[in-house]
Amino acid sequence: MTTEAARAWRPPPRIASAGVRRAAWVIAAAYALFAAWTIDVDGARIAEGAARAADFFGGWLRPDFVTRWTDIRAGLVESIAMTLVATAAGFVLSVPFGLGAARNLAPAPIYAGCRGALAVFRAFHEVLVAILFVAMFGFGGFAGVMTLVVATVGFLGKLLAEAVEEIDPAPLEALTAAGATWASRITFGVLPQVMPRILGLTLYRLDINFRESAIIGLVGAGGIGATLITAFARYEFESVSAILILIISMLFVAELLSSRLRRRLL
Amino acid sequence: MTSPDVVLDIDGLVVRYADGPEVLQGISFTLGPQEIVGLIGASGAGKSTVLRAVQRLVEPTAGSVRLGGTELTTLGPVELRDARRRMGMIFQEHALVDRLTVMENVLCGALGRTGFWHALRRRFDPADVAHAFQLLDRMGLSGFENRRCDELSGGQRQRVGIARALIQNPELLLVDEPTASLDPAASVRIMTLISEVCSESGLAAVINLHDVPLARRFCPRILALHEGRIVFDGPPSELTDAVLTEIYGEEAVEPHVAVGAPAEDRRDD
Numbered sequence: 001m002t003t004e005a006a007r008a009w010r011p012p013p014r015i016a017s018a019g020v021r022r023a024a025w026v027i028a029a030a031y032a033l034f035a036a037w038t039i040d041v042d043g044a045r046i047a048e049g050a051a052r053a054a055d056f057f058g059g060w061l062r063p064d065f066v067t068r069w070t071d072i073r074a075g076l077v078e079s080i081a082m083t084l085v086a087t088a089a090g091f092v093l094s095v096p097f098g099l100g101a102a103r104n105l106a107p108a109p110i111y112a113g114c115r116g117a118l119a120v121f122r123a124f125h126e127v128l129v130a131i132l133f134v135a136m137f138g139f140g141g142f143a144g145v146m147t148l149v150v151a152t153v154g155f156l157g158k159l160l161a162e163a164v165e166e167i168d169p170a171p172l173e174a175l176t177a178a179g180a181t182w183a184s185r186i187t188f189g190v191l192p193q194v195m196p197r198i199l200g201l202t203l204y205r206l207d208i209n210f211r212e213s214a215i216i217g218l219v220g221a222g223g224i225g226a227t228l229i230t231a232f233a234r235y236e237f238e239s240v241s242a243i244l245i246l247i248i249s250m251l252f253v254a255e256l257l258s259s260r261l262r263r264r265l266l
Numbered sequence: 267m268t269s270p271d272v273v274l275d276i277d278g279l280v281v282r283y284a285d286g287p288e289v290l291q292g293i294s295f296t297l298g299p300q301e302i303v304g305l306i307g308a309s310g311a312g313k314s315t316v317l318r319a320v321q322r323l324v325e326p327t328a329g330s331v332r333l334g335g336t337e338l339t340t341l342g343p344v345e346l347r348d349a350r351r352r353m354g355m356i357f358q359e360h361a362l363v364d365r366l367t368v369m370e371n372v373l374c375g376a377l378g379r380t381g382f383w384h385a386l387r388r389r390f391d392p393a394d395v396a397h398a399f400q401l402l403d404r405m406g407l408s409g410f411e412n413r414r415c416d417e418l419s420g421g422q423r424q425r426v427g428i429a430r431a432l433i434q435n436p437e438l439l440l441v442d443e444p445t446a447s448l449d450p451a452a453s454v455r456i457m458t459l460i461s462e463v464c465s466e467s468g469l470a471a472v473i474n475l476h477d478v479p480l481a482r483r484f485c486p487r488i489l490a491l492h493e494g495r496i497v498f499d500g501p502p503s504e505l506t507d508a509v510l511t512e513i514y515g516e517e518a519v520e521p522h523v524a525v526g527a528p529a530e531d532r533r534d535d
């Protein structure tokens with residue numbers, strides 16, 4: 001045996017050609033420069049805004065829960081209701097879509113239909129959907145709930161479909177071999193494998209929905225966001241600060257509860 | 267019922283996956299009541315495919331499969347479901363639902379005759395539940411009914427899988443490499459258990475095994491599969507080195523393989 005030099009090893013590069021690799025870096029850098037160039041920065045407006053920001057941060061330090069308390073409470077209660085209703089309804093509706101959009105369960109036409117529907121549900125940002133629903137159903141919480149339901153079905157349906165596509169097929173096959181019906185195969189072979197993950201994601205979506213309910217309120221879909229935009233419009237930064245503090249505390253509480261629940265479920 | 271002394275009658279079974287080659291090129295054999303055959307063959311020979319084709323988990327390309335006189339290859343979906351209930355299947359990797367309890371997994375074998383809403387609420391027929399308890403006792407798993415299956419050892423899981431197959435009250439067991447993930451001693455215990463329950467319940471069985479000494483020891487009749495055909499059908503005593511060389515190649519034939527040494531009956535494999 002001849003002695004051999006220690007053999008070096010490096011992971012193979014993602015882009016095989018060194019030339020292409022270098023060109024990609026150059027193009028990326030050039031684009032970043034160009035993009036920075038096109039953002040025009042207006043000194044005067046920044047100065048003007050700075051004054052208002054100072055006002056705003058001043059207000060932050062003096063949160064006022066009292067003056068607008070009835071409005072704030074009504075907004076919070078509506079947001080919580082919107083969040084809970086939309087998450088629950090969205091969860092229930094996402095199950096058929098999610099099963100239908102799983103390639104390993106659904107026949108081709110159903111698969112295509114459900115995948116398409118889920119893509120449409122996720123195509124537009126919540127704010128756009130909210131604007132549409134506000135136009136259709138008028139101002140208020142109903143438009144908000146509808147918006148959140150659509151977003152929740154799009155989100156959970158897609159993730160459920162992906163979870164179902166990754167299940168261990170062996171137990172499902174065992175159920176087929178035992179002569180179980182389609183419905184029983186789903187409830188015993190599929191759901192136990194995906195439910196912990198889906199319930200975890202639903203709790204996460206509850207968080208998102210609460211946050212979204214504050215955003216879509218800005219375009220008239222009810223909830224705490226509506227109260228927030230009103231306070232902004234009146235330059236009542238003390239109330240704005242109070243509302244933001246409440247939103248953050250709500251999210252903290254939700255986080256605590258959901259992490260606790262999740263530990264129970266897994 | 268054509269003939270009462272044939273449990274399974276396979277004739278000219280051909281299976282081809284998608285547009286690939288024929289994995290099974292015309293397999294024929296019959297199985298009498300209480301007959302236990304060991305199906306051996308190299309990895310990829312098509313052993314699992316035979317069992318999957320009998321259950322129609324893969325559709326046979328040609329040929330006929332009869333279960334106690336019922337032609338399986340032409341059944342519609344509902345009759346097929348009924349026919350599948352008559353065959354208990356035991357899988358190589360257990361194929362249990364990990365997150366369900368032992369009892370739920372065993373009762374999965376009874377789902378074929380349980381209505382959906384009852385199954386959803388876990389309201390099983392009390393007779394099935396009693397039967398399940400009895401089987402768990404028989405498998406040495408008393409007291410395990412509420413344990414989650416992912417807490418069990420490989421041997422324990424395999425015994426849950428056996429109970430799940432038996433609760434179907436099958437006429438035939440289809441067993442796919444039941445010992446593939448077990449150590450030699452646990453393998454012997456599982457094979458002993460399978461052959462005991464077969465004789466207790468008067469079941470016929472096809473058992474896929476890659477372990478030839480184990481097949482010799484537990485199966486009175488051996489079928490060897492090579493390149494999609496049956497190249498040997500007879501008692502273990504006639505399974506010569508020449509035959510083994512044909513199916514496994516030169517290296518595989520070792521006369522002194524020490525598998526199948528009886529071990530003391532530990533419960534916790």
Ligand SMILES: Nc1ncnc2c1ncn2[C@@H]1O[C@H](COP(=O)(O)OP(=O)(O)OP(=O)(O)O)[C@@H](O)[C@H]1O
Nearest residue numbers: 283286289307308309310311312313314315316476
């Ligand atoms: N779903 C499938 N699609 C395509 N080809 C398959 C499929 N399942 C099995 N095959 C092929 O069929 C052949 C036989 O496979 P099979 O699983 O029946 O062999 P086996 O004898 O059980 O092997 P092992 O001892 O490894 O379990 C193999 O060549 C395999 O690649």
Ligand SMILES: [Mg+2]
Nearest residue numbers: 313314315443
């Ligand atoms: Mg196999």
